[in-house]
Amino acid sequence: MIINDVLGGAVRNNADWCEAMCRAHGLSGTFGPRAWTSAARTPLYYPDAVTLTEDADVEDVLSGIDRTTPGASVKDSYARLDLAAHGFRLLFEAQWIARPAGLPAPRTSGDWRPVRTPDELTAWALAWSGDDADDAALFRPELLADPATTIVAGYADDGRIIGGAVLSDSGAVTGLSNLFATGDTDPSVTWAGVLAAAPADRPLVGYESGDDLPPALAAGFTATGPLRVWLSA
Template sequence: MIRDSSQSDIVKHTARSDAEKARICAANNADLYQAVFRAQGLPDQRTSAFWSSDVSAPPYYSNMTTLDPDATEEQLVEIGRLTDRLGRRPGFKDGFSRLELVNKGFHLLFSASWIWAEPHRISPRAPQDWARICDAAALGRWEHSWKESGSPTDANVFTPALLSDPSVHIYGRLAGDGFDAGCIVNRSPEAVGISNIFSLTGTPQAFRDAVSLATTAFSPDAPLVGYDRGAALNEMTKLGFRSVGKLRIWLSDDGS
């Protein structure tokens, strides 16, 4: 695996509180949202309080994700604006579990934990049979497997333009003509994020391999971050991650 030598913008680790770490996790996740939306040619905007988009979000993505636990008033104003603009209430990620929206036309889809692993906590290694996705044909096969693993949709979520974004790497484990496991790794100024881990074989090895890839994709001096719940959270905890905060995903009550 070749490291990107241009990662001098990633800040070296210093002592941080869990609240600060949760902010960094949320910012990294918003960076991935921004990359996915822009690769599809979709508009977006970002403030210190939130990231959002005025158009219908791709499957499994929200129209808004929060970035500041204390900016709830500004976030509620944006939810109202998006509702007017979209003609419905937007799904969104409450990055700090600060907003109560049951009485505002939303229902809670799920809760999850932001997770964090300190630099050098994970031993880097080169897992066998994994490759970085670098062309549209391979991306199509990768996304097919991703959908089969539990994310069914007729839409293409990850477009070839995403492969040209230097801050995003997509990896898959080779299996015949396709892939039976995969993940996405994205860099931010203060962290490297790992997400969309999947496996068609249902074994924990995919988690170990994905985390190993993330440690070498950009910078060994950056913390690894992400969010998970349930069995996936348990696997990541075994690998050296720990929870640093809670988030919630809200959807409209009207079923949109």
């Protein structure tokens, strides 16, 4: 796949993951020709709209979301929209990343495997959230029944969770999101562990920003393009 193909795959994969998270919360979004949108407010940290193409415009995203209450957000996948005039502020900027299929995973430590049970998911979500029960409630057991979603946890010898991530299968690519390391675990350990658990026969895609980007690049990912997330007042 050339970079543009991988970028388009990453964008669609991320929208698919947003839809999967919405389904786990009893919601359903809409895939239009240029944007995915949710008419109901989406779960915590998840956008109400995701642009799917470079030519998506303001109307494509704002016409399909609830703006009657504050807090609507838009993932501008190609960093091409200016939503400031519509009452939004730029929340953050990031880089899409991709890792080619077939690259060997770095060496890692710990036992990295899929989360299978609701109790394991609860423990994973609390580790992901830093023991914030409200944030941890984002990850519902319904996700375990989604064949496209694999939640990966890394365990130390004493059973402690040392890191984890979510893998989202969309056929051409596998999305990687919600990656975290706990305590004094080096992020490179989590990157290596998740890579070892991920399918090796297709590109891995996702996005990172700030201090989280260099460890991804060190793990074999390449930045493929910018994105922006906008938040309404």
